[in-house]
Amino acid sequence: MKISKKDILELLILLLLGFTPLLWFHGNEVILGHDAGLPLSPVLHFLDRLHVWTDRYGFGYDQSLFLPGFFIHGIEAIVFFFFHSLQMEQKITFIFWFVLPGITMYYFANKIAKKYDLQFFALPSAIFYMFNHFLLQGWFIAERTKFSLYAALPLLLAFLFDWQDKQRSTSKSAIFIAITFFFLNGEGSLPLFGGILMSLFTFVIFYFLPGFSVKKIFHLIGLIGLTVIASVLLNAYWLFSYLHYISHSFLSEVAQAGGLNGILGWLNYVSADSSLINLLRLQGIPEWYQNPLHPYANTFLGNPILIAISCLIPVLAFLPLLVVKGKVRRFVIFFSFLAIFSIIFAAGSHPPFGTFYILLVNFLPGFIAFRTPFYKFSPAVWFSYALLISFSINYFLERFRIQKVTKYLLLGAFCTGIILYSYPLLTGSFFNYVVGQRSNKVSVPSYVFDFAKWSDATSRSDIRTLVLPRPNIGNNIEAYTWGYWSPSPLTTLLTNAPIVNPTGLLPGQEYALVENVYDMMKNNTPGWKNYAKSLGIQSFLLRNDFAWNLKESPTDSPQDYTSALKSDELTKIKTFGEWDVYDFKDQDTAVRIQSSNSLSYIVGTPKDMDLIAQVPNFNGAEPYYIAGDPKKKNLDILQFADSIYIKPVCIHCNLQNSIINLGAYVPLITRSSRFYKVISKLKKPSAVSISDVAYDSLRNLLEFQKVIDEGKNISITLPSLQEYLVSLNILDKALHNFTQHISQENNSILLDIQNVLRNEKIVLVQKNDQIKDPELLNFYVQIYQKLGSIKVFVDSAVWTTSDEIHKRFFIESPMSESYAMLVRPDDIAQQGQKVSFVLDDTKYQVNPKQVENNLLFLGQYPLKKGIHKLDLEEPAVNLYTGPQDFNVSFSPEGSCFFSDKLTGNKNQIVRVSFQHKKISGMRQFTVLITKDNQQINSLNIQGDQLRSNASMQNYLSDYAFNEDGESFYFAICAGPSADTEEAQTDLELQNLNIRKLYSPDILFYTASNQNSQATIPYIKQSAYNYEFNGNNANNKQKILIFKETYSDNWRLNNKSSDFMVNGFATAWISNNGDKKSIIIYVTQNLVIVGFIVTTVAIMGSIVLVLFLNKK
C-alpha cells in the first residue's frame, strides 16, 4: 500500500490528537487507584512480573496469570527507566495507548478507502475509534489490557480480508495475526477477547456465504491452524505457566467470583441498563446508571441535544445499508451484521435475549468467563459503528456538489463533532469518577516513595511486614486521606517487599489467619506476638494517613493498635511522614526457613488460632498442623506432634435452623397431571443416602400440599398422602439403622434430617384446615402421629444444643492422652462461679482456676482417641442491665426508647424476649437492634413489628447482625400519630432480657514443650529460588518449614511439598543432613522454557516473513 500525501497529513492529525492525554495532568498529579493497577515503581513492578512467584501479595502468590502483561508493563518500565519521572512515564505511555487504536483503525479503513476510492472515510473512522464513550469509560482506569485488544481488532480484520482477497498468503497472514496478538494480547484475559471472537464468527459466516466448498473449509482450517501454532510458539513465555495454573485453579477462580449464582447475580446487575435501544445508541455503559455521581453520565442522559445526537448515531450507522451501493456494500453488510450480532451479546442478561445469554453461562463450558458482557463484547459494536458512520459521512460528502475545500471543511466539522461528543476526554474530568469524593488523579506524598525505596533495599527485601490498620473486612478497600482509593493495596504497586495485605487474592484460610492477628492486636490479646511470628510476620507498617472512617469502608483506626505496638518486644525503627514502621526487637532475618523436630497438632480451624495462641505455653516458633490441611497420603503427622490442641465444635449453639428452600422441592408434575405416569417411570428408582430418603419424604409431602392447594379430589389427594406415608416408613426404618453408629458426620446428617422433619411438621400443621374429607382427615392424623414419633426418635439420637444454657460439643481426640481443659466464659461475672459440665456421660462440677486473659482451667481429663461428647452448662447473661419491668411513653410526634449501649461480639446473634402490654394510645411499635441511637428517628424505622394490645403478650425474636463486632442498642419506637387527639402512647414491658446465642470458647490441650526449633540461614536467589545448607547434622528426620504459601509446585531438592503447616506454609519431612539444599518454585521452569521458545519463534517468524516476501 503506497503512502500518499493525504495519508501522511491524516496520520499527522491522528498523532496530534494522540497528545490529548497531556491535557489530563496538572501539577505533580499521577493516575492511581481504583482498578487502574498503574505501578508506582514501574521498573521493579515489571521485573517482579517476570517471575511466577511474588512476595508482593500475602504470604507469596502464584502470579502466572500476570505474565502476559510483559509488553504493557515492559513499555512502562522502559519509559520510566529513561525519564525517572512517574508523571512523564504515564504521559508517554498514555499517548501511546491513546493513538494506537486510531493508527490501527486508520490502517484498516484506509485499505477499504483506497480499494473503493472513498475520499472521506479513513480519517473519521480512526477519530471515532479513538474518541468515543467506550474508551472514555476505559480511560478512567487507563485499561491498557482493553486498549491493546481494541487496537488489535482492526488489524485482525485487515489481515483476514487481505487473506480472503488473496492479497497475502495463508502462512504470512497467520504470522501477521499471531504477531499482532503477541504484542497486543489483552494480558491473556480470555473475556476481553469477546469483541475479537464476535468479529471472527462474523468473518467465518461471511466467508462461507458466497458458497460452501470443501476447499474453502480446508483453506480456513489451514489459516486457523497456522495462526494457532504461531501464536502458541510466540506466546510460549506466558502460555505454558498460564495453562498450568488455569488447569489447577479454574474452579477456585469461579468459586472466588461467588460461584455460578454469584456470577449470575453480577450479570443481572451489570446488564440492568443494557437495553437494545441503549446499545443501539452506543450507551448502556453500566457505570452511567449505577453511579449517581458519575462525572459526565448525567449530562448525556439528561441533555435533550445530546439525547437527540445519541438517537441519530444509529441512524447514521445503518443508513449506509440504504444508500451505499456497489462492491463496497459487502463491508456495509458485514459491519452491520457485526454490530447487531455483538449487541445481542453485549446486552448480557437484559431482555429480550437475556435468557439466551444465561443459558450460555450455565451450559457452555468456559462462557462463565464473560461475566461482564457489556465491556467484553461492545468493542465490536464501536468498531462497526466507527466504520458504518464513516460510510455515511463519505456518502454525504461525495454526494454534495460543493467545492473540495468545503467538503474538507465539512469533514473537519464532522471530526470535531466526534471529538466534542466525547468532550470529557479533553478535560480529564472523567478521572473524578465520584464527583467531589473520589478521583484517580492524585498527588502521592513523597514519604510514600521514601518508604518504597527503603523497603526495597536488600536489608528489608525479605522482612515480612503487616500493614496496619486493616482495610475494610467486607470490600478490602484501601483508602488514604490524600486521595488513593482502590481494592488493590498500595504497597503492591509500590514495592516488591513482602508486605502482607488482606486482599481478595488471599486464600480464605490465609485471610482468616491475618484477621486473627488484627483482632488480637486490636485487643492487645496476650499471645498475639507469638502468633504473628508463627506467620513469619516480623514487622508492622502503621499508616496514620489511612482513611479508616469512610462510610462505605469503615475499619479500625490506626490508634486502635497503639497499645499493641507499645509492647516491649517491638521498636519503632523508622518514620516516613505519616507512616511508622515497627519491628520485633529479636529480629532474626532468616525466619523464612526453619527446621523443627516436632509440631503442634491442631484440631480446629485457622480462625481458632486466636484462642490457641493465648494458651500460656503455646510456642509460636513451633510449627502447627491444622487437621484437614493438605498433606501427602500415608504421612503420619501425629508422630511429630509434641502437643495437641483441640477446639471442640459446638453443635447448633446459635439455635438457628438452616432455611430449606421448600419451593425447590415442589414437584413440577403431580399425580393430577396426565404426564405423571410417564414421569414416574422415568424417575430414578431409589434414594442413595439417608438424606435423600428424608428429602424424598419432603417432596412427597409438598406434592400432597400442591394437589390440596389445587383443590383436587380424594382420588388424587389420598394416594398422594399414602405415598408420603410410605416414604416416612422408609425413613423410619433407615434411621434406626443409621443411628447405630453415630459419628460427627452422621450427626450433621441427622441435624439436617431433624430440620427437614421440622419443616414437614410445619407444612402438616398449616394444611390441616384444608382437609375436609373425613377419610383423608383420619389418614392425615395417622401421618401426623407417625411424623411425631420419627421426630422424637431423631431428637433423642441427635447430639445438638437445644436450649440457651446447655451447650453441646463434639471433641475429636486424635490420640489417647490426658488433656488440660480451658474455658473462657462469655461473661466475666461468671469467672468466680463453679462450672458444670457432662463429659462422656460423667458429670463434673469444677471450681476453675484463672489462667490468663479470662481463660479458666478446669482440670486434666483423659480422652481416648475418637469422638467425645461434652455438655457445658453456661447460664445466659442478660446484657440489659436496667430495670426489667418498666413503662415507656411515646410522644405524639413519634419517639424511640433506647437501652444503654450493649457490648457486642463479631457475627453474634442476640435473642430478645419480654412481655408487653399497651396501656394507652392507638399506635403500633417497632422493635429493633441498632448500632446507632442518633440517626434513628420515628420515621425511618426498620425493624420487627410489635402488635401490642390490652393483654400481656410474649415477644421473642433473634437478631443476626454486627459483622464487625460493634456495640449496639436495643430500641422500641412508635411512629408519629395520625390522630391529632392522641396525646401519647404508653407501653408496659416486663422481663426484658437480651442475651447472646453463642458458642463459648473451650480448648483441650496437651503440651509437652519437648521441642526444638532452629532458623536456617539461606540465600534468596529470587522470589522463587532459595538456597541453604541443611541444619541437620545427625540425619534425623526433621520438619523443614518454608514460610511461603503452600503449593505443590514448591520443591525441596526436587521433592514436592509434604504438607501445610501454620495454616499457610509449605513443609517437608527432611533428613538431608548438612547437604546444600534448594527450594524452588518449579513453574518458573515453564516460564524459562517458554521464553526460549518465544525467542526462537520471533526469529523464525522474521526469517519466514522475509523468505515469503522474497518468494
Next chain:
Amino acid sequence: MKKRIVSSVRKSYQWYRQNLDKIILLIAAHFIAVYSLNLPYINLIKILFSFLPYVVDWIVLLLLFKPKKEFILKVALALLVFAIFPEILSVQRFAEFSGEIVFVLLVTVIFYSLKEIK
C-alpha cells in the same frame, strides 16, 4: 383537505379489503402461536423467550406481505428518530420497546441483505 382524508380512508379500506385474507391468516397464526406456546410444558420456552409469539407474527407477516427491505429499513430509521422523544421525556418503557422493534427490523434488513454477498 376533506377530499384527501376521504380518499386516504378509502384507499386504506381498499387495501384492507384486498388483503383481508392475509390479515385473517396473520391473526389466526398469532392465535395459534400464542395458544401453542401456552400449552403445558411448552410454555416453559415462552417463559424464557417471551417475544417468541411476536417473532412468529413477524415471520408470517414477512411471508405474506413481502415488504421491501428498503421500506423496513426506512421504518427502522424513522423509529430511531422518533425514539428521541420518549428518551427526552424519560419514558423508558416506550424507548425500550421502540429499540426492540428497531432491532427486529434491522435484523430483517441485514438478513435480506446477506443474499447480496457473493
